[in-house]
Amino acid sequence: MTKASTVTDAMLTRRSIRAFSDTPVPLETIRQVLDTARWAPSGCNFQPWEGAVLTGAPLRELQDKMRAAPMQDPKEYSWSDPEVLPECLARLHQVGADMYAALQVDRGDKEGRADFVGRNLVSFDAPAVLLVYFPRVMGPPQWSDVGMWLQSIMLLLREAGLDSCPQEFLSLHAKLIKDYLGVSDESHIFFCGIAIGCGIADDPVNQFDRKREPLDSKVQFLGFE
Amino acid sequence: MDVSEAVASRRSIRAFLDKPVDQAVLRRVLEKAQNAPSGGNTQPWNAVMLTGEPLQKLIELVAETIPLGLAAYSAEYPIYPAELEGRYAASRFGVGEAMYAALEIPREDKAQRMEVFRNNFRAFGAPVLMLVHTPRYMGLPQWSDIGMWFQTVMLLLREEGLDSCGQEAWAVYQKQIREVVDIPEDHIFFSGCAIGWGDRDAAVNQFPVPRVGIDEAVTWVGF
Numbered sequence: 001m002t003k004a005s006t007v008t009d010a011m012l013t014r015r016s017i018r019a020f021s022d023t024p025v026p027l028e029t030i031r032q033v034l035d036t037a038r039w040a041p042s043g044c045n046f047q048p049w050e051g052a053v054l055t056g057a058p059l060r061e062l063q064d065k066m067r068a069a070p071m072q073d074p075k076e077y078s079w080s081d082p083e084v085l086p087e088c089l090a091r092l093h094q095v096g097a098d099m100y101a102a103l104q105v106d107r108g109d110k111e112g113r114a115d116f117v118g119r120n121l122v123s124f125d126a127p128a129v130l131l132v133y134f135p136r137v138m139g140p141p142q143w144s145d146v147g148m149w150l151q152s153i154m155l156l157l158r159e160a161g162l163d164s165c166p167q168e169f170l171s172l173h174a175k176l177i178k179d180y181l182g183v184s185d186e187s188h189i190f191f192c193g194i195a196i197g198c199g200i201a202d203d204p205v206n207q208f209d210r211k212r213e214p215l216d217s218k219v220q221f222l223g224f225e
Numbered sequence: 226m227d228v229s230e231a232v233a234s235r236r237s238i239r240a241f242l243d244k245p246v247d248q249a250v251l252r253r254v255l256e257k258a259q260n261a262p263s264g265g266n267t268q269p270w271n272a273v274m275l276t277g278e279p280l281q282k283l284i285e286l287v288a289e290t291i292p293l294g295l296a297a298y299s300a301e302y303p304i305y306p307a308e309l310e311g312r313y314a315a316s317r318f319g320v321g322e323a324m325y326a327a328l329e330i331p332r333e334d335k336a337q338r339m340e341v342f343r344n345n346f347r348a349f350g351a352p353v354l355m356l357v358h359t360p361r362y363m364g365l366p367q368w369s370d371i372g373m374w375f376q377t378v379m380l381l382l383r384e385e386g387l388d389s390c391g392q393e394a395w396a397v398y399q400k401q402i403r404e405v406v407d408i409p410e411d412h413i414f415f416s417g418c419a420i421g422w423g424d425r426d427a428a429v430n431q432f433p434v435p436r437v438g439i440d441e442a443v444t445w446v447g448f
Binding site: 004005006007008010011012014016027031034035036037038039040041043044045046047048049050051052053054055056057058059077078079085088091092094095130135137138139140141142143144145146147148149150151152154155156158159166168181191192210211212213215218219220221222223224225 | 307
């Protein structure tokens with residue numbers, strides 16, 4: 001995709017990309033992005049984020065291991081709590097429905113859906129993946145700090161003409177990933193992957209409409225004239 | 226402004242100019258920030274934007290509470306992990322010490338340091354305070370989503386020429402906040418964020434806040 005020249009441009013052109021081309025990503029570009037992203041803020045300047053960027057043969061080796069392994073039980077962490085609430089469940093279903101409609105996969109097409117879930121494991125063919133983990137002692141505000149860093153990275157990738165997809169899905173193989181990277185399972189929680197590469201712009205899965213709540217249902221203004 | 230400049234020029238600003246911020250600018254920023262990503266499109270962020278009289282009322286109420294000390298704190302989540310090791314333990318007080326050094330306030334001068342700390346609860350003189358809250362049922366990954374949105378807001382503010390300071394400190398006075406603004410009881414109060422035009426010449430806005438080297442936080446495999 002074309003490079004984003006402003007923050008606004010980066011914001012409005014960033015979307016979760018679920019089909020990547022095989023164009024490789026230069027190490028220098030990702031290093032530059034991660035170097036700038038270090039300036040993301042964090043409470044007490046903890047900078048609680050840690051990660052590994054994988055590409056090429058080691059990435060494929062990890063993906064093969066994940067494909068051959070059962071999903072982790074119990075899960076690394078629950079990403080489904082809000083699913084118990086109707087409002088969140090509705091939003092989740094909406095994204096799923098819009099995405100599968102774009103893929104022309106029918107509701108009843110279990111194989112088609114399973115196929116697509118499997119595409120998560122290969123990070124939608126992205127040539128590089130950032131795997132994100134951090135010490136287990138980190139609490140809710142540090143998770144927010146990690147989010148600030150991740151979004152900085154995703155916006156900086158847009159500036160570099162690259163696309164991304166955050167993948168909490170990969171936490172279903174958290175222990176396997178940590179084992180592969182030599183990261184301690186005792187001290188560190190695995191959070192997510194970020195697929196990095198060049199999106200295939202005209203693939204329908206990269207084009208469906210994403211819905212957002214109206215601003216006034218999220219933000220209140222008090223004291224303004 | 227490009228993203229690199231926004232990320233690199235954003236810093237926690239602790240002295241603001243006495244100049245109002247147009248509501249239309251804030252709406253523009255927040256409208257765009259709605260496009261921030263979230264797992265399952267949960268969009269767990271909520272905010273109240275305060276200025277003028279209600280902001281003054283909150284500042285006064287908290288000023289009355291501060292003399293009660295720690296007994297009046299009511300944070301609903303732990304702001305710092307109980308146990309920290311290595312570089313995390315080292316950074317716990319690093320920013321504070323760098324700030325007091327820039328302001329030339331020695332450790333012994335507790336009264337002066339307290340006075341500076343209290344500036345948190347005047348939003349450092351910023352004309353706008355954003356108060357961030359989220360439903361209590363949200364789990365840890367949704368806190369990360371809130372962070373993605375929060376950083377988006379701060380970067381878009383830079384693009385408008387505005388500055389900000391994320392202020393988790395306000396969490397200790399969430400009870401007082403709830404007396405002034407209507408945050409649902411089933412929501413947790415997370416953080417404040419001072420918003421305005423930074424006084425970039427002030428010493429408190431100039432001291433260096435170091436970051437760890439890229440290879441300390443990130444490992445490279447297969448390149």
